[in-house]
Amino acid sequence: MARLEGKVVLLSGGASGIGAATARLVVREGGKAVLADRDEAKGRALAAELGPAALFVPLDVIREETWQTAVAATVDAFGGLHGLLNAAGIGVRNTIEDCSLADYRRVNDINSLGSFLGCKSVLPAMKQSGGGSIVNISSVLGLRGASYAMAYCASKGAVRALTKNVAMHCAQMKYNIRCNSVHPGYIDTPMIAPRLDQNIGNLSGRQWLEELHPLGRLGQAEEVANMNLFLLSDESSFATGSEFVCDGGLTA
Amino acid sequence: MDDELAGRVAIVTGVASGIGAASASLLEQAGAHVIVADLNAAAAGTAGRFVRHDVASEDSWKALLADVLAREGRLDIMVNNAGISGGAGTVETTTVENWQRVQSVDSEGVFLGCKYAIEGMKKTGPGKAASQGSIVNIASVAGLIGTGGPIAYTAAKGAVRLLSKSVALYCAEKKYGIRCNSVHPGGVDTAIFNPLWQMVGREQGKAVIGAHHPIGRMAESEELGHVVLWLASDRSSFVTGAEIVADGALTSGLMRRALRGPS
Numbered sequence: 001m002a003r004l005e006g007k008v009v010l011l012s013g014g015a016s017g018i019g020a021a022t023a024r025l026v027v028r029e030g031g032k033a034v035l036a037d038r039d040e041a042k043g044r045a046l047a048a049e050l051g052p053a054a055l056f057v058p059l060d061v062i063r064e065e066t067w068q069t070a071v072a073a074t075v076d077a078f079g080g081l082h083g084l085l086n087a088a089g090i091g092v093r094n095t096i097e098d099c100s101l102a103d104y105r106r107v108n109d110i111n112s113l114g115s116f117l118g119c120k121s122v123l124p125a126m127k128q129s130g131g132g133s134i135v136n137i138s139s140v141l142g143l144r145g146a147s148y149a150m151a152y153c154a155s156k157g158a159v160r161a162l163t164k165n166v167a168m169h170c171a172q173m174k175y176n177i178r179c180n181s182v183h184p185g186y187i188d189t190p191m192i193a194p195r196l197d198q199n200i201g202n203l204s205g206r207q208w209l210e211e212l213h214p215l216g217r218l219g220q221a222e223e224v225a226n227m228n229l230f231l232l233s234d235e236s237s238f239a240t241g242s243e244f245v246c247d248g249g250l251t252a
Numbered sequence: 253m254d255d256e257l258a259g260r261v262a263i264v265t266g267v268a269s270g271i272g273a274a275s276a277s278l279l280e281q282a283g284a285h286v287i288v289a290d291l292n293a294a295a296a297g298t299a300g301r302f303v304r305h306d307v308a309s310e311d312s313w314k315a316l317l318a319d320v321l322a323r324e325g326r327l328d329i330m331v332n333n334a335g336i337s338g339g340a341g342t343v344e345t346t347t348v349e350n351w352q353r354v355q356s357v358d359s360e361g362v363f364l365g366c367k368y369a370i371e372g373m374k375k376t377g378p379g380k381a382a383s384q385g386s387i388v389n390i391a392s393v394a395g396l397i398g399t400g401g402p403i404a405y406t407a408a409k410g411a412v413r414l415l416s417k418s419v420a421l422y423c424a425e426k427k428y429g430i431r432c433n434s435v436h437p438g439g440v441d442t443a444i445f446n447p448l449w450q451m452v453g454r455e456q457g458k459a460v461i462g463a464h465h466p467i468g469r470m471a472e473s474e475e476l477g478h479v480v481l482w483l484a485s486d487r488s489s490f491v492t493g494a495e496i497v498a499d500g501a502l503t504s505g506l507m508r509r510a511l512r513g514p515s
Contacts, residue, residue: 064348095418095422096363096366096367096370096415096418096419096422096423097367097370097371097422099363099367101310101360101363101364104360104363105355105360108355108359108360108411112355112407112411113348113351113352113355116343116346116351116403116404116407117348119343120343120344120346123343123344141414142410142414144417145414145415145416145417145418145419145420145421145493146418146421147418147421147422147424147425148422149418150363150415150418150419150422151363151415153414153415153417153418154359154363154411154412154414154415154418155411156414157395157410157411157412157413157414157415158359158407158408158410158411158414159407159410160410160414161394161395161396161398161406161407161409161410161411161413162343162403162406162407162410163398164397164398164406165343165394165398165399165401165403165406165407166343166398166403167398168398168399169342169343169344169398169403170343241398
């Protein structure tokens, strides 16, 4: 049986990487996927490829009104909203000494404020639809620190914490809405592409990142998408406020 | 020991009340020269040298560090304590404006505090012993669990929890001799609870919140001040990148939560 039959899922960052891989699984499993992204060309192309079960909507995660438009378009097209994947995000390398206040704010706005606005914006439609599941993409760097990703660590720590806050609020209010965070290791997506060619010592950037993981390789977007699929489906009906780690053993 | 921190210079932000005031006072008793930095001039005269300061303003941080390096000539201890709760916003009621205001104080303020503390600690005056730097960031159990506070505050404390680790790792790799840790208090009887005290009365409110803590009571500010003092001193010399939880076992076990339906 299709695992997401009858479910409508909105995916921020749905045009590429983990968001796109999850959108493919959502459609494969009988659900509707709304690809919400700033990259209109890529988003429309993927929506066209996925067919009538998919839709592209433009989204700038830090602008609340674009979230509201995206939710309205979702309900208009598919009659409800049962899932949200907050996958939009940026990865920036900086340290406590070289990060400017403007950079700190930009990273936290997109990754943290963007996730908060996603959660806030979907709740009315999810309540109307009888409940749902929110999946926030944090990172292993929301669990552990890294000297070279100070602002990113802060933003993903914020996502980890706000996820629990949303989960507890929805539980107390009896909304039948769950909220969990996913913590990927280094996944072979456009986000880390700039790092793959930057040599560290006698290792290529790719080798250095691969060797961080006990499994000895980078993760694939589909592997995180499979975890997201589980969390978006009713198979995870007793999981809320939790941290789901998908990192090839990195934090073990 | 009364002189354990003799010769050390400390900055404590947010000292008009609570944990900051207690920390400043205990650091001073241990022999440190303390600069108390606060927006509120009412903080002047409690302990140490008062400097009016806005943690959310980078210009204010630059001025504070220039002043301390000119007058004291060194910096050893930075306690990033200033914070606001931002009111009782949930995921449904919090506005972008409220979110940004809370982040600017609770998250950006700590980021700037760490950044300028490192700069200051590296610029210890000539002819003086190198700084044994310690940065103490006051987070909250709200950075650990979902029911710890309003969502904007929770997110900011989650950010502080992780940025503290990044700072600790960076300073360790650079061999700066600077440690950085986060402190996660449970309920502490401070001014942050004033709105609640006004509603139900202080003693009544303290009893209700205290009952959520397995230890059966809220903390007094001095109890957190002692945690800060320990982290600031060389007694914690191998402690860096750590989350120091001081919460009366609030986050240790399974919590029975009050059932609350839609109202």
